[in-house]
Amino acid sequence: AQKITQTQPGMFVQEKEAVTLDCTYDTSDQSYGLFWYKQPSSGEMIFLIYQGSYDEQNATEGRYSLNFQKARKSANLVISASQLGDSAMYFCAMRDVETSGSRLTFGEGTQLTVNP
Amino acid sequence: DAGVIQSPRHEVTEMGQEVTLRCKPISGHNSLFWYRQTMMRGLELLIYFNNNVPIDDSGMPEDRFSAKMPNASFSTLKIQPSEPRDSAVYFCASTPGTRYHEQYFGPGTRLTVT
Numbered sequence: 383a384q385k386i387t388q389t390q391p392g393m394f395v396q397e398k399e400a401v402t403l404d405c406t407y408d409t410s411d412q413s414y415g416l417f418w419y420k421q422p423s424s425g426e427m428i429f430l431i432y433q434g435s436y437d438e439q440n441a442t443e444g445r446y447s448l449n450f451q452k453a454r455k456s457a458n459l460v461i462s463a464s465q466l467g468d469s470a471m472y473f474c475a476m477r478d479v480e481t482s483g484s485r486l487t488f489g490e491g492t493q494l495t496v497n498p
Numbered sequence: 499d500a501g502v503i504q505s506p507r508h509e510v511t512e513m514g515q516e517v518t519l520r521c522k523p524i525s526g527h528n529s530l531f532w533y534r535q536t537m538m539r540g541l542e543l544l545i546y547f548n549n550n551v552p553i554d555d556s557g558m559p560e561d562r563f564s565a566k567m568p569n570a571s572f573s574t575l576k577i578q579p580s581e582p583r584d585s586a587v588y589f590c591a592s593t594p595g596t597r598y599h600e601q602y603f604g605p606g607t608r609l610t611v612t
Contacts, residue, residue, distance in 0.1 A: 417600065427589060427603035473541065484529055484593070485554060486601060488541040 385409065386476050386489035393494050395464045402449070403459040403492045405474030411435075414478040416457040417486065418448065422470040430472075433457060464496045500524075502604035504590050510610045516578040519607045522571055523592030531601060532565055532575050533589040541589075547573065580611045 387406045395401040407416065418430040433441045433448045441448045449458040461468055474489040503522040511517055523530045531546040545555040547567045555565070562581070567573040577584055587608050591601040 419603075425587060425608075426605050427591075429600035429602070432600055484531075484546055484548065485543045485557075486531075487543075490540050 385478075385487045386474055388474055388489035388492050390492045391490075393492055395461075395494065395496055397466060397496055397498050398463055400460060400462045401464055401494065403461070403472050403474075403494065405457045405459065405489060407455050407457060407474075407476045409455075409476065409478040411478040411480040413480060414476055416448070416450070417475040417477070418446070418457075418459045419473045419475060419488075420468075420470045421473065421491070422467075427473075431459070461494075466496050466498060469494060469496045502590055502592055502602055504588075504604035504607050506607060507605060508608045508610075510612065511580055512612055513581055514579045515611075516576065517580045517584075517609060517611075519575040519588050519590075519609070521573045521575070521590030521604060523573070523590070524602055525571065527592035527594050527602070528570060529593045530567060530573050531591040531593075532573070533591065533603075534586045535589060535606075536586045544575070577609075580609075582611045585609055585611050 385408050389404055414435045416433045420428045420430050431441050431443045431446045431448050433450045440450050445462045447460045471491045471493050473491045475486040477486050505520045529548050532544040533541050534544055535541045544557045545565045546553055550567045563577055565575045587606045589606045590604040593601045
């Protein structure tokens with residue numbers, strides 16, 4: 383069963399606008415963590431933001447925020463004021479502690495292109 | 499901090515040859531992960547270690563793959579014999595033992611088996 387689903391293979395946004403990248407997950411664990419990583423064309427994996435399942439507030443890190451809707455099992459990434467340097471592949475990942483221990487399960491990714 | 503270090507960055511080898519990928523985790527991190535990334539299968543966890551002990555190797559494709567972590571500052575992933583389908587980018591990542599939040603990824607090794 384697919385644990386992490388990213389339904390948008392590609393997204394386009396105009397510079398300075400906000401964009402939402404979708405992520406839904408599936409787990410029966412009560413304790414889990416959700417992560418977003420950015421992979422630019424240079425290939426490195428860059429951690430962006432983390433949300434714990436028991437965190438009551440949505441996580442924010444600078445221009446990144448995570449729209450966590452636990453009942454809907456969604457963890458969408460919102461990038462505000464897009465910049466050209468935001469063009470990259472974005473991966474959503476989950477760590478469900480009880481089932482998988484420390485392993486992360488990644489989605490298939492969304493390729494974001496920021497247009498000038 | 500130097501971050502996670504991987505070597506080599508690129509490796510081209512012929513089918514049947516032995517390949518050894520190396521990783522140095524961030525100092526003080528005691529969990530280490532090996533991932534493989536391909537277009538077809540995305541990012542897959544191959545194996546991870548906690549305090550140098552392999553915890554979960556269920557992602558290792560087959561017996562041709564082996565991984566070791568002889569000490570807290572070094573790990574290897576070996577493929578013997580290599581096959582063209584092993585061509586991929588191999589990432590190493592580490593995380594502090596007390597904070598299972600983000601995993602810090604190395605730059606990856608791009609392996610091409612001809």
